[in-house]
Amino acid sequence: MNKTVKELANEFxxxxxxxxxxxxxxxxxxxxxxxxxxxxxxxxxxxxxRDRVTNKKRQEMTSLSVAVMSC
Known part of the structure; x- marks a missing residue:
């Protein structure tokens, strides 16, 4: 089923x-x-x-974890 940008953004x-x-x-x-x-x-x-957004979120979370651990 086709979705709008807004629907997809809300879902993600x-x-x-x-x-x-x-x-x-x-x-x-x-x-x-x-x-x-x-x-x-x-x-x-x-x-x-979806794959691109989740990969980006995963990378950001990894970077954040490394930054917190190094404090």
Whole structure:
């Protein structure tokens, strides 16, 4: 089922800007818009963005743990 940027951002717990950033990093063949120009996020696109967002969150948490441990 297609989702909006806002729906995806809420689901992932990130900002719409973060979702847009990862969407814009996709190849143009994976970027889709409806007849009004709104971004359409398909299931396959959602999976790619989800992987990128969770990897980024994981990296941030690892960096934070290292910083806390070194104090």
């Amino acid at each position: 717990g990130v900002s719409k800007q973060t979702t847009h950033y990862h969407y814009n990093k996709l190849t143009t063949s994976k970027q889709q818009r409806d007849s009004h120009g709104y971004i359409i996020i398909t299931d396959s696109t959602e999976k790619i963005i």
